[in-house]
Amino acid sequence: xxxxxxxxxxxxxxxxxxxxxxETLLLMASLTTRNLTLALRALVxxxxxxxxxxxAEDSQLDExxxxxxxxxxxxxxTHAPVATDCRFMLVASKISSNxxxxxxxxxxxxxxxxxxxxxxxxxxxxDIPRMxxxxxxxxRDGMTALIERKPELAQEIIRRDKEVDMINKQLARxxxxxxxxxxxxxxxxxxxxxxxRSxxxxxxHCKNIAEEVYYLxxxxxxxxxxxxxxxx
Amino acid sequence: xxxxxxxTVMDETASAxxxxxxxxxxxxxxxxxxxxxxxxxxxxxxxxxxxxxxxxTKALHGINFEIKEKLVTAFIGPSGCGKSTLLxxxxxxxxxxxxxxxxxxxxKISGVDIYDPSVDVIELRKRIGMVFQKSNPFPKSIYxxxxxxxxxxxxxxKSRLDETVERSLRGAALWEExxxxxxxxxxxxxxxxxxxxxxxxxxxxxxxxxLMDEPCSALDPIATVKVEELIHQLKQDYxxxxxxxxxxxxxxxSDVTAFFYMGRLIExxxxxxxxxxxxxxxxxxxxxxxxx
Numbered sequence: 001x002x003x004x005x006x007x008x009x010x011x012x013x014x015x016x017x018x019x020x021x022x023e024t025l026l027l028m029a030s031l032t033t034r035n036l037t038l039a040l041r042a043l044v045x046x047x048x049x050x051x052x053x054x055x056a057e058d059s060q061l062d063e064x065x066x067x068x069x070x071x072x073x074x075x076x077x078t079h080a081p082v083a084t085d086c087r088f089m090l091v092a093s094k095i096s097s098n099x100x101x102x103x104x105x106x107x108x109x110x111x112x113x114x115x116x117x118x119x120x121x122x123x124x125x126x127d128i129p130r131m132x133x134x135x136x137x138x139x140r141d142g143m144t145a146l147i148e149r150k151p152e153l154a155q156e157i158i159r160r161d162k163e164v165d166m167i168n169k170q171l172a173r174x175x176x177x178x179x180x181x182x183x184x185x186x187x188x189x190x191x192x193x194x195x196x197r198s199x200x201x202x203x204x205h206c207k208n209i210a211e212e213v214y215y216l217x218x219x220x221x222x223x224x225x226x227x228x229x230x231x232x
Numbered sequence: 233x234x235x236x237x238x239x240t241v242m243d244e245t246a247s248a249x250x251x252x253x254x255x256x257x258x259x260x261x262x263x264x265x266x267x268x269x270x271x272x273x274x275x276x277x278x279x280x281x282x283x284x285x286x287x288x289t290k291a292l293h294g295i296n297f298e299i300k301e302k303l304v305t306a307f308i309g310p311s312g313c314g315k316s317t318l319l320x321x322x323x324x325x326x327x328x329x330x331x332x333x334x335x336x337x338x339x340k341i342s343g344v345d346i347y348d349p350s351v352d353v354i355e356l357r358k359r360i361g362m363v364f365q366k367s368n369p370f371p372k373s374i375y376x377x378x379x380x381x382x383x384x385x386x387x388x389x390k391s392r393l394d395e396t397v398e399r400s401l402r403g404a405a406l407w408e409e410x411x412x413x414x415x416x417x418x419x420x421x422x423x424x425x426x427x428x429x430x431x432x433x434x435x436x437x438x439x440x441x442x443l444m445d446e447p448c449s450a451l452d453p454i455a456t457v458k459v460e461e462l463i464h465q466l467k468q469d470y471x472x473x474x475x476x477x478x479x480x481x482x483x484x485x486s487d488v489t490a491f492f493y494m495g496r497l498i499e500x501x502x503x504x505x506x507x508x509x510x511x512x513x514x515x516x517x518x519x520x521x522x523x524x
Contacts, residue, residue, distance in 0.1 A: 014521060080480055082507045083516045219509035 017075045018085065021068060021092050028064045028099045029143045031057065033136065035106040036202065040132045043113035043195065044125055051117075054110035061103040068096035087219065091212040095146070098205040098212075102139065105198040105205075112191045112198075122178065122188040127171045131199040134164050138206035142213060151217040157210035158222075164203035171196045271487060271502055273300040276441065276471050277322060282337035284317060284326070290335070291317050293495045299488075304463060304472045306486035306503065308479065310518065313492040315475045319443050322346075322473065323360040324353050341441070358385075361434030365446040367426035369418035369433075374401075374410050377418045377429055381437040396436050403469075404432035405462045424455020431462060435470070442466065444474040448481060460485050479519050483507045491515045 035054050042051035072089045075081060081089055138157050145153040175189040175196075211223050277299035284292035292314045299305050307315035317326065321339060324346060326332045338345050346356055358381070369377050376383075378400050379393045387393065397414065401407035406428045410421070418429055427447060434442055444463075448456040463472060463485050476482050482489050483503060490500040491514070499512045510516045517523050 079521070082479065082483070082519045083510055085520050086508065 014075070014079050014081075014085075017071060017079070018088070021071045021075070021088075024064055024068050024071065025092060025095055025099070026143070026147070028061060028068070028096055029139065031061055031064070032099045032103045032106070033139055035061070035103050036109075036132070036136060036139070039106040039109040039113065040129065042110050043116065044129060046113070046117045048114060048117060051110040051113050055107050058103055058107050061100050065096045065100040069093055084216070087216050091216045094212050095209050098208045102202050102205045105202045108198045109195050112195045116188060116191050116195075119188055122175075122185055122192060127167050127174075128192065128195055128199065131164050131167050131171075131196060131203070134160055134167075135199050135202045135206060138164075138203055138210070142206050142209040145210065145213045146216070149217055151214045154210040154213040154217075158207050158214075161203045161207040164200055168196050168200040267487075267502075271300065271303065273303060275299070276301040276342060277473075278338075278340040278343075279318070280338045280340070282318075282321065282339060283335035284314075284321060285331075285333050285335050286317075286329070287331040291495050292321075294337070295497050296337075297490065297497060297500050299471065299473060301471050302467055302469070303487040304467050304474060304485055305488045305490065306482035307473065307475045307490050307492060308477075308482050308519070309492035309498075310523070311477075312494075314495040315490075315492045316445055318492070319445055319473060319475050322441070322443055323357050323362060325362065327353065358437050359439050360441045360443060361437065361439040363427070363430050363434055363442065363444045363447045365449050367423060367430050367450070369421070369426050369429050371417070371419060373415045374418045374421070374429060375414040378432050378436050380433060385437075400432040400436040401429075403435050403466065404428045405458060405465070406432055422455070424451050424458055427451060427455065427459055428462060431459070431466075435466070439470065441471045441473065444472065446475055446477060449477065456481070479507075479521075491518060493518070 035057055038050050038057075039054045041047065042054065072093045076089050079085075138160050141153055141157050144150065145157065172193055175193050178185045179189045208223075211221075215221050215223075275298040279295050279297055279299070282292055282295040283290060284295075295314075295318060307319060309315050320326045321334065322341075334347055339347060341356075341359070344351065370380060372380070375393075375397055378397045379387075382393060382396060398407060398411075401410060406425060409425060410429075418426065421429060427450075431442070431447075448459050451459065460481065463474065466472060467487075474482075474485060476485075486503045488500065489503045489506040491498045491506065491510075491512070493514055499506065499510060499515045501511065505511075506515060507519060510519065
C-alpha cells in the first residue's frame with residue numbers, strides 16, 4: 001500500500017504538494033498538543049499568563065486549517081488523485097478540522113481556568129488531569145498512527161474514548177452533588193463541568209482522527225459504529 | 233459461466249482456476265446492489281489463458297478473464313503493456329500483422345472460439361465494431377460513410393439505408409449536427425464529429441461489441457465529453473471495450489477496469505474499486521502516477 005508518508009513519487013509537484021500537506025498537519029498537531037498542555041497547566045498551576053498565551057496562539061491554528069484545505073483543493077484540481085492519495089486528501093482536510101476544534105477546546109479550557117482562578121479550588125484536581133492525560137495520549141497516538149501507517153493503533157485509540165466519557169459522567173455526578181449540597185459552589189462546579197466537557201469533546205475529536213486514519217489505510221469507513229467497526 | 237463473479241486478481245503463480253477466484257463483497261458494499269447485479273451480467277467474451285506472440289516475442293502472458301455483456305470495460309496500463317494487442321485479438325485484427333499468433337489459450341465470444349478455423353473473420357468483424365485512436369472517415373459523404381458496411385453486404389435499399397443513417401447518427405449523438413448536410417464530405421467535420429461519425433459507422437452494422445482504442449486521445453476536452461457521454465448511452469445496447477491512457481476517462485466511463493503490465497493482467501475489478509482501493513500495489517502505483 002503506497003502511502004502519503006512513504007512518498008514514492010519522484011520529486012515532482014505531486015510529491016511536493018503531498019509533503020506540504022503532511023508537514024502542515026504535523027505542525028498543526030504539534031501546536032494543538034502544546035496549546036492543550038498549556039491550557040491544562042494554566043488550570044492546574046493557576047497561571048493566568050499561560051491561559052492568555054493559549055488564546056493568543058489559536059489564530060495560527062485557524063490559518064493552518066484554511067491552509068490545509070487550500071493545499072488539498074489545489075492538489076485535487078491539478079492532480080486528480082486516486083486510491084490512497086485520494087483518501088488522503090479527504091482525510092487531511094478532516095484531520096485538520098478536528099485539530100483546529102481541539103485547539104478551540106483548549107482555548108475554552110484556558111478561559112474557564114481564568115474564571116476558576118478567581119476563587120479557591122473546589123476540590124483537588126484528579127479526574128480532569130486524568131482525562132487530559134488520556135486525551136493527549138489519544139492525540140499523540142493518532143498522529144503516530146497517521147505517520148507510521150498503523151491502522152491497528154488507530155483502532156485502539158477509538159476504544160479509549162469510552163474511558164474519557166465514563167470519567168466525564170462520573171465527574172458530572174460528583175459536581176452536581178457539590179452544587180446540591182452548597183449553592184455557593186455552583187459557579188466553580190459549572191466551570192469544572194465545562195472543562196470536563198471540553199476534554200470529553202477533545203477525546204471525541206481524537207477518536208474522529210483515529211477513524212480517519214483507519215479509513216486512510218484500510219479503505220473501510222468505521223464511523224458511527226458501523227459494521228466492522230472496532231466500537232460496534 | 234454467466235454466474236461467474238466479477239473480480240479476478242491475477243497472480244503469476246496462481247493456477248488458471250485460482251485466477252478466477254473472486255472477492256466480490258466489496259462490489260455490493262461500494263456500489264449498491266443494483267450496480268453489483270449489473271456487474272454480474274452474463275459473460276460475452278471469455279479470454280482463457282491467452283498467450284500472444286509477435287514473431288518470437290511473447291506479448292501477452294496467460295491472460296485470463298471474462299468481459300461482461302453491456303458493460304464498459306476499460307483496459308489500462310503503461311505503453312507496451314499489451315492492452316491494445318489484447319483489444320486487437322478480440323476481433324482478430326492482429327491477423328493482419330505478419331508473424332503474429334495466439335500461442336496458447338482461447339478467446340470465446342458468446343461461447344464460440346473466434347480462432348477456430350471454421351470462423352468467418354469478416355462475419356466476426358461485423359459483430360465486433362472498432363473505433364480507432366485517430367478518426368478515419370472515408371473520403372466520402374457523411375451518408376456514404378455510415379452505410380459503407382451495409383453496401384459491402386450488398387444492401388442498397390434506399391429506405392433501409394436512410395433509416396440506418398438516421399438511427400446510427402442519432403445513436404452516435406451526431407444526427408442533430410449533420411442532418412442538413414448528410415451528402416457533404418465527412419472530411420469537413422471537426423475531429424470530434426469525425427470520431428462520432430466513425431462510431432456511427434461502427435454501429436450501423438449492428439455489432440454486439442464495440443472496441444475502442446484510445447478513441448479520445450486526439451480530441452479536445454469538449455469533444456471528449458461528447459464521446460464519453462455517447463459511450464455511456466451506447467452501453468444500453470452494446471458491450472464496449474475501451475483502451476485508454478487517460479485514468480480519469482477510465483474512471484468516468486467504465487464499469488470494469490483491467491490493469492495490464494508487461495503483458496500480464498495484474499488486476500481486474502469494478503472501476504470504483506480499482507480507483508479507490510485497488511488490491512494490487514502495482515495498480516495503485518500506476519493509477520497514482522508513480523510509474524508508467
